[in-house]
Amino acid sequence: MVMAAKEVTTERVYEVLMTVMDPEIDSVSIVDLGMVESVTVEGNDVKVVLLPTFLGCPALEFIENNTRDAVQSLPEVNKVEVEVVFSPPWTSDRITEQGHVNLRKFGIAPPPRHFEEDGSWHVDCAYCGSTYVSMENIFGPTACRSILYCKSCKNVFEAMKPVSTLM
Amino acid sequence: MSNVENGMSKAYKNAVTALLFQLADDELLYAFRASEWLGLAPHIEEDVASSSIAQDSMGHAVMYYKLLEDLGVGSEDDLAHLRPANERKNSILTERVNGEGYYMETPQYDWAYHVVRSYFYTQAKKAKVDSLCQSSYEPLVEAAMKIRMELYYHRLHWETWFKQLLSSTDVAKEKMQQAIELVMEDFGDMFSFGKDKQAIEENNLLCQEEALKASWKASIAPVFAKLQIEVPEIPETPHLNGRNGEHTKDLESALATLSEVYRIDPAAGW
Ligand SMILES: [Zn+2]
Numbered sequence: 001m002v003m004a005a006k007e008v009t010t011e012r013v014y015e016v017l018m019t020v021m022d023p024e025i026d027s028v029s030i031v032d033l034g035m036v037e038s039v040t041v042e043g044n045d046v047k048v049v050l051l052p053t054f055l056g057c058p059a060l061e062f063i064e065n066n067t068r069d070a071v072q073s074l075p076e077v078n079k080v081e082v083e084v085v086f087s088p089p090w091t092s093d094r095i096t097e098q099g100h101v102n103l104r105k106f107g108i109a110p111p112p113r114h115f116e117e118d119g120s121w122h123v124d125c126a127y128c129g130s131t132y133v134s135m136e137n138i139f140g141p142t143a144c145r146s147i148l149y150c151k152s153c154k155n156v157f158e159a160m161k162p163v164s165t166l167m
Numbered sequence: 168m169s170n171v172e173n174g175m176s177k178a179y180k181n182a183v184t185a186l187l188f189q190l191a192d193d194e195l196l197y198a199f200r201a202s203e204w205l206g207l208a209p210h211i212e213e214d215v216a217s218s219s220i221a222q223d224s225m226g227h228a229v230m231y232y233k234l235l236e237d238l239g240v241g242s243e244d245d246l247a248h249l250r251p252a253n254e255r256k257n258s259i260l261t262e263r264v265n266g267e268g269y270y271m272e273t274p275q276y277d278w279a280y281h282v283v284r285s286y287f288y289t290q291a292k293k294a295k296v297d298s299l300c301q302s303s304y305e306p307l308v309e310a311a312m313k314i315r316m317e318l319y320y321h322r323l324h325w326e327t328w329f330k331q332l333l334s335s336t337d338v339a340k341e342k343m344q345q346a347i348e349l350v351m352e353d354f355g356d357m358f359s360f361g362k363d364k365q366a367i368e369e370n371n372l373l374c375q376e377e378a379l380k381a382s383w384k385a386s387i388a389p390v391f392a393k394l395q396i397e398v399p400e401i402p403e404t405p406h407l408n409g410r411n412g413e414h415t416k417d418l419e420s421a422l423a424t425l426s427e428v429y430r431i432d433p434a435a436g437w
Contacts, residue, residue, distance in 0.1 A: 054317060056226025086230070087309035089316060119319070138320060139216035143223055147212075165312065167319035 006076035013039045013046055013077075016070050023059045023066075024142050027106040030063060034094025037085065044078035046071050051090040053163075054143035060084065092163045108145065109159035119167070125150035126157040133157075182366035183304050184240055185256075186373060189360065189410055190295070191231035192257035195247055196418070197288055198224035199425050201281075203265055209278055216324060220285075223317050230310050237306070245433065248426035252418045256361070258409045260284060260353040262418040279342040282332060283350045286325035287387075291357050293318055294382040295373060303371040326390060333394050347399055355402035358383070361410025 017036055018029045030036055030050070037049040048067055052060050064082050071080045092111035095103070100110035109126040116122070124131050130152035137147040138161070145158045175183075201221035208214040232243035240246065255262075263284070266276040296318060299311035332339045358379040360367045368375050374382075384398055391398045407413040 054223060054226065055230055055313060056222040056224070058222075086313045089309075089313040091316070119323075137212040137215055138324065139212075139219040141215070143219055143226075143317075147215075161320065163316045165316065167316050 008041045008044050008046060008074065008076050010039045010041055012074060013041065013048070013071055016074055017048070017067065020063070020066050020070050023062045025103065025106050025108065027102045028099055029102075030067065032096045032099030032102060034090065034096065034099070035063070037088070044076060045081070046077055046079070047081045047083065050082060050084050051088070051094075052084055052086070053090050055086075057143055059142075089165060090163070091165060092160060095160070103160060107157055109148070109157060111160040111162040113162075115162065115164070115166070121162050123148065123159045125153060125155070126159070127155050128153040178366065179370055180238060182363065182370045182372060183307075184235065184238060185363035186360070186367050187231050187235050187238075187307075188256040189363075191228050191235065191246070192255050192409075193261050193288075193292075194224050194228035194231060195425075196255075196257045196261035196421060198222075198228055199421055200261065200263070200265055201285070203274075204276065204281060207274060207276060220321050220324065223321065227314050227317075230314070234306050234310065244429065248429040249433065252414050252422060253412045255412065255414060255418060255422075256410050257414075257418075258353070258356045258359075259405070259407050259413075259415060260288060260350060260357060262409070262414060262421055263353060264417050264420075277342075277346065279332065279339070279346040280349060282325065282328045283343065283346040285321075286329040287350055287354065288357075289318065289321050289325050290386050291379075291383050293322060293386060294358075294379045297382065298374040298379065299372075302373060307372065330390060330394065333396070351399045351402070352406070354399075355405025356408045356410055358401070359405060359408055359410050361408050363410070 014031060014036075017031050017039070020030045022028050022030060022033055033053065035050050035053065037051050038047075039049075040047045048071060050064065050067065064084065068080050068082050071077055093113060095110065103110045104126055107126050109123040112121045112123050114121070122131075123133070125133055125148075128150060130150055132151045133148050134151065135146065136149050136156065140147045140158050144161055144163075146161055147156060148159055149156050198221050201217060201224060204214075204217050205221075206214065208217050228247065229243065232246050235241065235246055236243045265281055266274065268274040268276070293315075296311045296315045299307050300315065302308050302311070329343075333343050358376045360373075360376060364376065367373055373379070380401055383401075388398055407415065
């Protein structure tokens with residue numbers, strides 16, 4: 001049986017990219033993390049351009065492969081190209097509102113959108129929302145996370161580091 | 168990324184290549200020495216923080232080696248692992264051991280030395296990266312902008328340690344002063360471009376050596392003023408210039424460990 005080749009749409013590609021999760025925070029998709037810079041479709045070929053969050057991030061290769069596999073899984077897709085570029089640089093304000101919601105679900109406070117004048121920043125507790133927290137370690141279990149302690153609910157929680165070109 | 172060579176003169180490409188080797192080798196050796204602290208840092212939070220900084224720095228090295236690969240100089244892994252010590256362009260400071268002993272046996276590493284080396288090196292990196300954001304070579308501008316954002320957290324970290332140890336006990340202060348002397352002895356090639364000075368400066372890849380030194384001094388001056396100590400002098404002429412391939416024995420042992428696995432089978436995928 002010969003199947004008529006269905007047209008590939010960017011919407012469909014984005015839909016499938018929403019299922020590609022950060023391997024280290026599996027409640028947040030790479031789209032909501034703001035890692036997808038562009039999707040281009042030419043006929044049945046697809047090109048996805050990704051921005052790495054941190055340069056030394058060991059998860060990047062997994063993400064590249066998972067992205068390729070996910071897009072390739074669409075029956076209408078022929079060739080898939082995944083490219084990683086550094087410009088524009090990824091910044092934490094690329095994370096979507098949905099990304100913020102999903103980070104909290106994972107117990108991670110989303111990156112604050114504002115810095116104090118001295119360059120410091122503040123987040124509320126990822127669990128109880130209390131503002132009464134202290135920074136335990138600015139470097140967390142992965143390059144993009146910090147460890148904090150909530151003095152209200154007495155939980156240790158993590159926060160996604162804010163990253164901005166103004167730094 | 169494959170057509171970066173288009174429209175580039177041979178002299179310009181040579182200058183870019185020379186600078187990239189200096190930047191890449193600095194990061195590789197600094198990251199390696201920093202990673203030797205894994206499991207040995209003063210406390211568990213510091214272990215997490217130092218290894219995170221080491222990992223970021225290794226990421227920066229990879230990025231610079233990748234830019235060399237894009238220029239057709241060789242594969243990034245080969246460039247990182249297979250070049251002999253006398254072809255390396257890192258500063259002497261980055262190759263120095265962390266202290267007596269081997270990390271697999273009974274290391275007597277010097278934390279004060281690591282703090283001072285890291286603080287001074289990171290501020291030097293900041294001076295260069297700021298200037299690279301205005302480089303004539305666009306791929307370097309893009310890399311520098313990305314690196315600068317991560318560097319912010321590294322600087323914050325080492326500055327905190329530096330200030331705290333120098334505001335601590337007399338023993339701590341003395342160890343820090345000794346470490347400052349030791350680090351500064353090796354600082355003579357930090358801002359040197361070696362034999363490639365003219366090529367790098369004339370092609371506006373990075374600002375002049377003297378401007379980098381001034382920028383470094385200005386960046387640490389407020390911290391030194393608060394601690395009531397003098398900003399140390401950068402040696403006029405380096406006793407060894409890593410930018411010209413002159414190195415200590417420490418580099419050979421670092422490379423031997425760093426590349427041991429890769430050399431077993433360069434074709435294998437790790
Ligand atoms: Zn709480």
